[in-house]
Each structure stands twice: as structure tokens, then as C-alpha cells.
Amino acid sequence: MDFNMKKLASDAGIFFTRAVQFTEEKFGQAEKTELDAHFESLLARADSTKNWTEKILRQTEVLLQPNPSARVEEFLYEKLDRKVPSRVTNGELLAQYMAEAASELGPTTPYGKTLIKVAEAEKHLGAAERDFIHTASINFLTPLRNFLEGDWKTISKERRLLQNRRLDLDASKARLKKAKAAEAKATCEGDLWNDEVDKAEQELRVAQTEFDRQAEVTRLLLEGISSTHVNHLRCLHEFIESQTTYYAQCYRHMLDLQKQLGSSQGAIFPGTFVGTAEPASPPLSSTSPTTTAATMPMGPSVADLASPGEAALRLEEVAPPASGTRKARVLYDYEAADSSELALLADELITVYSLPGMDPDWLIGERGNKKGKVPVTYLELLS
Secondary structure, three states: OHHHHHHHHHHHHHHHHHHHHHHHHHOOOOOOOOOOHHHHHHHHHHHHHHHHHHHHHHHHHHHHOOOHHHHHHHHHHHHOOOOOOOOOOHHHHHHHHHHHHHHHHOOOOHHHHHHHHHHHHHHHHHHHHHHHHHHHHHHHHHHHHHHHHHHHHHHHHHHHHHHHHHHHHHHHHHHHHHHHHHHHHOOOOHHHHHHHHHHHHHHHHHHHHHHHHHHHHHHHHHHOHHHHHHHHHHHHHHHHHHHHHHHHHHHHHHHHHHHHHHHHHHHHOOOEEEEEOOOOOOOOOOOOOOEEEEEOOOOOOOOOOOOHHHHHHHHHHOOOOOOOOEEEEEOOOEOOOOOOEOOEOOOOEEEEEOOOOOOOOEEEEEEOOEEEEEEHHHEEEOO
């Protein structure tokens, strides 16, 4: 107990000395040991890295989980070292509602059939979102969080220790300065003040050694921020890769859905074709509210051709109607599936027209001496 009391008293004395030194520095009454410019730049870079890592981490969490209540719940589970319960994504929940609606409203009706198709697509979108969130959390959020909760805490601890060593060093300098000033004024007690000066010089040497050692430890940790940047750069590339995969999957699912809805639209609304007016992105369905309809004549079909080669031959032999041709601007690139179709490039202008009995989702397109079928949803009719 006696030893503990002595240690407690010693610690209290050190704390008081540091507090006095810190206060006097703030009021400009004591000198302060300044760190070199390189060390200061390392400190500034470390602080900036920490601050921006926190902001990027928090905003990425918002991106992956917009619901703040769900984020708080996940945070509590993580702190309690418990597994986060599986949560249905918004897309999967929408798919569930659509499927239930189709079952109740009639799965054989046109509306019910469409609801089932859209529900399946939304289910795939929800599953893709779940995979993206899981991958991004492991490859991106976890390394950022590990830095803040691991490396940065170590750096902060050593910086606080360095601050204490600096205060001890400056306090020792102040004591030595006072002892030398008193020695210069003393006349008859020279030996006493000589001892005080020697003691102060010894304390200063010890404080300087501890400060230099702690400064080196802290400097090495701060220089390690460069490795942190390299690691975060790799994680950022992985995040972008997973995001690219996610959006590519979403695009494929929606493109498949668009084709399914386009093929069923002709049966529901025969004799119409749809052209999108100035969309900002690829159409999600051929029944977009921004579309316009134009009635085409019906008659014997030329779509039931024997083969792609024969179809291409017969299309070339077909002359455009005397009236009814229109100019169209291509909205998106389109790669021809076979020789009966015409490949398209975004923003090019082509001439289009319909033949009797054609599928309303397709037109005949001409560009120079090339001719072939083109999908209506990729066009904006101009005249």
C-alpha cells in the first residue's frame, strides 16, 4: 500500500507539472519545443487521412444501407459481436408484393402475367444488390474500419504520449533555466545551487532521451500512412469492380425484362410501335410513359422467313413503300443478332418504315445501301 501511495503521489506530481507547463504555454509564459517541418507535415497528412476515411466510410454505409434505423441496428449487432440478421432488400420485397398481387388479381390476365415477369426481374435485382452489399462491406468498408479502430488508435495513443514527453522536456528546461538563474544570484550558497543545477541537467537529459525515443516511434507510425493509402487504393479498386459487376447485372436483368415485355406488348396492343422521346437512359420497358405510339398497317407477315440468310436476301429485295417512310435517330448502340438485322450506332440518323404484317416491335431500317430489321425501342422517330 505504501508503494502504491508513493506511485500515486508521483503520478499526481507529474500530472500537475504537465498541467502547469501546458497552461503557461497557452498564455505565452513558457517556451515550447517545436517539432520539425517534416514531422508536422506527417501529422497533418495523418489527420487528413483519418478525417476523410471517416467521411468516406460513413457515406458508403449510407449508400449501401440508406435506412438509418437499419444502420444503427447493424452497428449494435456488430458491437455486441452478434451476427446481423438477414434483411430482405427493397427489390426482393417489391418482387414479393408483385407476385402476391398477380396471384390475387389473376396470373393468367395480361396484367397478372406482366406482374409476374417484373416480379422475377425485381427478385434478381434484389439478389444482385445483396451480393454487392456483402462484397463491398468485406472488401471496402472493413479495411477502412480496421484502420480507424486499429492503426489510428495506436497512432493517437503514441501522439498523446509524445505530447506528454514534450511537456516533461519543456518543464525540465524551465527548471534548469530557473536553477541557473538562482545560481547566478546566489553568493554564499553556491554549493547548494550547484547541486540543483546538476539535478536539473540530469532530469533534462533523461527527458530529452525519452522525448527523442517517443518522437522516433511516432514518426515511424506516421510514415506508415503511406502504406495505408496503398491499401485503401487497392480496396477502392475492388469496390469499383464490385459496383461495376452489380450495375452490369442490373442492366442485363432489365434488358431481359424489356425484351419479355416488348414481345408481350404486341399481343396486348397489336398494330402499334413505340419510340422513346429523348430518354436520359436505356428504356426499362417498352411501355414507358414517355413513349409515343403510331399505328402501322397490318397484312401478310414477312417476319416468318425460313432462315437468316433467306431473310436478308428477301429484305434487300423488298422496296420501301411509296409513302410512310420516316427519319429516326438511334438512341443506343445495337448489335445485330443475325444478318436479317441492321446494326445501329447511337445518334446516327436512318430511314425506317414498316411492312405489312410486321411485328410492331420492329421496323425496317435503311442506311445507305444497307437494310435490315431494327428494334423500335432503340429509335426516336423524327418525321
